[in-house]
Amino acid sequence: MHSPTQLAQIFREKQLKLTPQRQLLFGLLHENKAHPSAESLFEVASKQMPGISLRTVYQTLGELAEMGELQLVDVGDGAKRFDPNMGEHHHFVCESCGSIHDVEISSTPKIRGEGAGYEVNDVGVVFHGKCTRCGESTKRSPGHQAKKQVAKTK
Amino acid sequence: MHSPTQLAQIFREKQLKLTPQRQLLFGLLHENKAHPSAESLFEVASKQMPGISLRTVYQTLGELAEMGELQLVDVGDGAKRFDPNMGEHHHFVCESCGSIHDVEISSTPKIRGEGAGYEVNDVGVVFHGKCTRCGESTKRSPGHQAKKQVAKTK
């Protein structure tokens, strides 16, 4: 995703308005590695802008995704996640705390056998397991982060 | 998934009743390669047993999944898919017709870099693209199977 400043530029060019809501979200998403859901972003945004609508968060995230500024990540837990990291990468989901981490895989897996002729346009790899923090705390409290991942706290 | 006969055996042992609803669903799922959703199975089941409840379909599918007889597949289209193929495999989703196919990949991708220490318990790989049928029909009607995948037609 481009920086908030660059996004502002892009929006102006397309004669899209630079509203405070959008600017806030641009900032919350910038460099955000948390893979937040619309809901979690809404919660964080609400603290800085009480009254902002969840609908607006969905709207803005949708627009950014359409503009190719955000990637949609589905880790199978119901809610879509938004990822400003547009580079090619995959995800690891800690089944203990729910945190989502970027991972690189040694090689994009190739289809073998009969399906080898499919025209593949996208590959999504999601690993489920225990993150470093949760893995080592087997004897300690397992839910050090019981709640779902929260958007970057600015 | 075990065969309907074997499932009947298993159910009896656990003193679970062998209802007509369950038997019908065992049959519809057996060797089913369509990766049906609860809804699509319900539609097919309804033809052979008018009046069967969607709730019962969900219930039964849930039980079978818990018993390790079915695999849950999430291809990111909203509804969960049920897969009697418990072998290790991944999926290809045709973005044109929505069909879901089993695929083997040349090697389970390994995480590289900083995340290499994660304890991985499951890997899900979903390929999105055009299936053979849709890929070759670029100039022909693209929606030869407009509707979502339907459960095996008995």
Added chain:
DNA sequence: AGCTAATTTGCAAGTATTGCTAACTAACAA
């Protein structure tokens, strides 16, 4: 045939997300 725990059903409710539209406002012009 009768008993009863398991099962099925219908319906309400829950979660995530989108559709609709009236009220609002950023951006530009006068």
Added chain:
DNA sequence: TTGTTAGTTAGCAATACTTGCAAATTAGCT
């Protein structure tokens, strides 16, 4: 500044998928 207006926001209804609940039904056993 004030006015204009196309673009935006916010609220709420509606949708899609799935689960919770309780009453009615029934498979399996005696």
